[in-house]
Amino acid sequence: MKKFFALLMAALMVLSLAGCAKAPAEEAPVADAPVEEAAVAEPLKVAYLCPSLDVTFWRYCRYGVENQLKTVLGEANVEVVTYDSKNDANTQLNNAQDAITKQFDYIVISPTDSAACVSVLGVAEEAGVPVVICDIGSDSGTWAGMVGTDNYGGAYEVGEYVAGLVEGDISYTQVTLPMARINGQKRKAGFDDAMAAAGNNTLVDFKQMENVDRSDGYNYGSDLLTAYPDAQVVFVHSDDPALGTLAAAEEVNSGVIISCFDINMEVVEAVKAGKITAVGAQQPVLMGRTCSDMVIALEKGEAFEAEVYLPTLLVTSENIEEVYDTLIATAMTEE
């Protein structure tokens, strides 16, 4: 016990010493650092707050942010670190606080949700750290730049294309994002409007996903296929869930036309094989790059357009070979 107590006391003493040593260490550079050293430019420090690295879309965004900064500024001149919010607003705010403590110059954030983003903008503003928002958006607050996707236009384009493939009146279903999300509302409205413009087409039912994963796509897709076997078209609001719906359709040998929003390599293969007919592909790599361009412009004091909404790429079985290279460059590279 004596030994233990001695160890404890020793540890606490070292702790106290470490605490005391901190202040002079911080003051040291003022007195000791050579003038030449002080003049050397510090690398630009950028933090990317990613909502979930489990999701390929966000990994593509991450690549865009990191690669653009390193390419334009040079690897030695930039330090870019990605923080994973794990789809949790609380973790997102914790990460923002840590990034600010670590004195990052800029934050690029893809928010977990637009309401919780306000807290991050608040702490960043307090610390004087400019923020660029990559997708989702924020309810309020101050940000330096914002990059998003034209969700309505992209879904409209897919709806228009699919409607042109079917003769007569179409009955269709949707497996949607939660309707609380603005991007979900826009995708649904875009597809519905395109269908309505193309003729006397009917949305027979739609299901809102909760987790927006392959399992959701499979479960809701199979339910819709069972309940509405005559529906000719299904529009799925995300890539992985679309693959789930495809699996459900293949199980029952359904001839339903599957279309979706967002893309990944498996969806590309499905499009090439004619299993998924049309995709409104967002360009996450390009979105990340555009955010980084905004950061660079801010750093250089150059003018830039503060709100940018990028178009989607319409990818179909017919044009997949033509657009493939563009897709890889702007939408599907993560390393």
Place this chain on the structure above:
Amino acid sequence: MKVEQKLEHNVLKRTLIGYKTEFTMLLLFAVFFIAMSFASEYFLTQQNILNILSQISANSMLAIGMTFVIITGGIDLSVGGILGLSGMVGSMVLMKTQNIPLSVAIIFLVSIFIGLINGLLIGYMKMPAFIVTMSTCEICRSLDYVISNANTARGFPEAYQLVGKGKIGGVLPVYVILIVVLFGVGIFILSRTKFGRYTYAIGSNAYAAELSGINVKLQTMLVYVYSGFMCAFGAWIMTSRLMACDTTYGNGNEMDAIAAAVIGGVSMSGGKGTLWGTFIGIVLVGCLRNALNLLGMDPYWQGTALGVVIIMAVLAERLTTTAKRA
């Protein structure tokens, strides 16, 4: 004079023996703290210390309640769900009425009510705590979606951020006061009141406790009610800190609360542990998460690092205890 010195020595010895686990964890924490202060220049700054406290504020409330529950030999897997649901109900009321006292009261009512259901089923119906709390967690998560229709509650009045972001005199954060006060109250209850002694007694041997006249059913129920009550503080802090609430809030928070208690030496088989230990545990977990970020560790590796350090910390504590016994 010699007698007095001997008495003092005995008191010190008893304290050290009584809090052996806590001192061991404190030592490990100190080593970690020192190492981090050298590894990152940002770690030992006032701002970062406040960040860590802010980051653990909601979970520390859950950990307090969890400590009571685990000391009785039980487990409460529903704390994250209770936090999420009560936070959502309170937030929706706040969004609609802009009435802060009403919203906070609703948060407490919902949390205590679910704690009461847990307590009744576990204490009086003798159902396994693991199954009951896992089920209530599922129910809470589901109701969270039902009442919010997966919408985010937002648009709170500015004054609501007092607990999560406010500072007394512009210096002392309110959440720090809450952490100190509620840990203090918890420590007092556990060590100085009948409620605390009964809690330990049930965890040590529920049958013996019953034979000695303790109303085990009532006491067990009250412990789960207390856990629910502490969840309300967690929900209040979290919604105030984020000034919003969505259906993901509270997901997985029970794991941090359990980890904090276990790291702090609370025995999963019940009857042993203190809130001092839990406090060290929750701060250690918070510091670890913060440290991994400050050191710029790849997010993919962070879970591994966190898990390994927690296992090492608990293992070190167990080995020390075993060595002492031998």
